[in-house]
Amino acid sequence: MAKDLENEARHRALSRIREARTQQPQGVQEWMDLIAAGDRTALARAISLVESTKEGDRTTAEALLKMAAEKAGHALRYGIxxxxxxxKSTWIEAAGMDLIARGHKVAVLAVDPSSHRTGGSLLGDKTRMSDLSLHPDAFVRPSPSGRTLGGVAEATAEVALLCESAGFDRILIETVGVGQSETEVRHMTDVFLLLLIPGGGDGIQGIKRGILEWADAVWVNKADGGPERLAAAQSALSVYQGALSLLAAPEDGAPPLFGTGSALDAAQVHALVDELEARLAEAQGNGNLEARRSRQWRDSAEALLAAEALRSVRNHPQFSTLWQRLQADALHSQILPIEQIRLLLKRLD
Ligand SMILES: Nc1nc2c(ncn2[C@@H]2O[C@H](COP(=O)(O)OP(=O)(O)OP(=O)(O)O)[C@@H](O)[C@H]2O)c(=O)[nH]1
Ligand SMILES: [Mg+2]
Incomplete structure (x- = not known):
């Protein structure tokens, strides 16, 4: 009943905004209003704009993001x-539905800058997340590919921000754990889940070692289909636990959760979501979440600073000439490369 009233109110608000939009040229504020009122088309268009590699789109995108930032900040982000x-997608489908049943609104973003999937991935994700894709309280956005401006992590953080401003309070970000992106995605999530499978051969399954250290939870998936598979999952789990016990404790001191289970089993996924939600609530209460976000801010700000500093050096009118000269002289010069760079920067001052 309350839901009906809420939907009706939302509907009325949307019509009002749409009317206003037809009466005057659409500005960023109206666009933001549509997003905040739950208009999917407006949200999808905003995401495309933010993902666009055209320099010309950037000004509007940043104006929109600034407004989105004012409305955001209440969502919790899962990295999978x-x-x-x-x-991963199967787990997200189950966990997403579970979070919706708890009263949350769920946005799913997929990050996959690598080539391991083809153009079919969009369709693949949507079919794998069939319930979630169709649910009015969910928004599933497959990965952008080929975004170059600012990199995958920045684009994903921006898209997450837009989703937050549209009222999604749980953002689930799927990423493949074999490249650079998951390192970056880890810097924008409040809880990080690593899914492994039994019998992956070389223990760590080609997963970058660092990921094991960052994981808040390690779950050996596909522990189903008979006692043999269950035993294989258990023994894989012991290997990971062993590997992890040799590593340093996580920065905030909370040891990771370990378990085996099946993404096809809603009750098992529910139990893990329970644990992760409890962990998030605890981190919110004891200040660990704030500390984690502050570290994340520092890391991504440092990366942005480096990129921006490099860009401004390269854009200096004297840069190309001096750089070419430096390159020509470099091999015959007696001074260290770092000194050469310092001299260059001095000249660009
Ligand atoms: N038996 C079993 N099959 C599973 C389980 N989880 C996923 N699968 C199956 O494994 C296959 C791959 O699942 P996805 O959810 O697409 O895996 P993913 O990690 O998202 O894959 P990529 O996005 O391509 O990296 C599908 O056929 C799923 O049905 C599980 O817990 N048990
Ligand atoms: Mg997937």
Whole structure:
């Protein structure tokens, strides 16, 4: 009943905004209003704009993001990583539905800058997340590919921000754990889940070692289909636990959760979501979440600073000439490369 009233109010608000939009040229504020009122088309268009590599789109995108930032900040972000085919999308489908049943609104973003999937991935994700894709309280956005401006992580953080401003309070970000992107995605998530599969051969399954250290939870998936598979999952889990016990404790001191299970089993996924939600609530209460976000801010700000500094040096009118001269002299010069760079920067001052 309350839901009906809420939907009706939302509907009325949307019509009012649409009317206003037809009466005057559409500005960024109206666009933002549509997004905040739950208009999917407006949200999808905003995401495309933010993902656009055209310099010309950037000004509007940034204006929109600034407004989105004012409305955002209340969502919690899950990072889900693992080898290709580990069951990430399947787990997200189940966990997403579970979070919706708890009263949340769920946005799913997929990050996959690598080439391991083809153009079919969009369709693949939507079919794998069939319930979630169709649910009015969910928004599933497959990965952008080929975005170059600012990199994958920045684009994903921006898209997450837009989703937050549209009222989604749980953002699930799927990423393949074999490249660079999951390192970056880890810097924007409040809880990081690593999915592995039994019998992956070399223990760590080609997963970058760092990921094991960052994981808040390690779950060996596909522990189903008979006692043999269950035993294989258990023994894989012991290997990971062993590997992890040799590593340093996580920065905020909370040891990771370990478990085996099946993404096809809603009750098992529910139990893990329970644990992750409890962990998030605890981190919110004891200040660990804020500390984590502050570290994340520092890391991504440093990366942005480096990129921006490089860009401004390269844009200096004298840069090309001096750089070419430096390159020509470099091999015969007696001074260290770092000194050469310092001299260059001095000249560009
Ligand atoms: N038996 C079993 N099969 C599963 C489980 N989880 C996923 N699968 C199956 O494994 C296959 C791959 O699942 P996805 O969810 O697409 O895996 P993914 O990690 O998202 O794959 P990529 O996005 O391509 O890296 C599908 O056929 C799923 O049905 C599980 O817990 N048990
Ligand atoms: Mg997937």
């Amino acid at each position: 990583t693992g080898v290709p085919g580990a069951g």
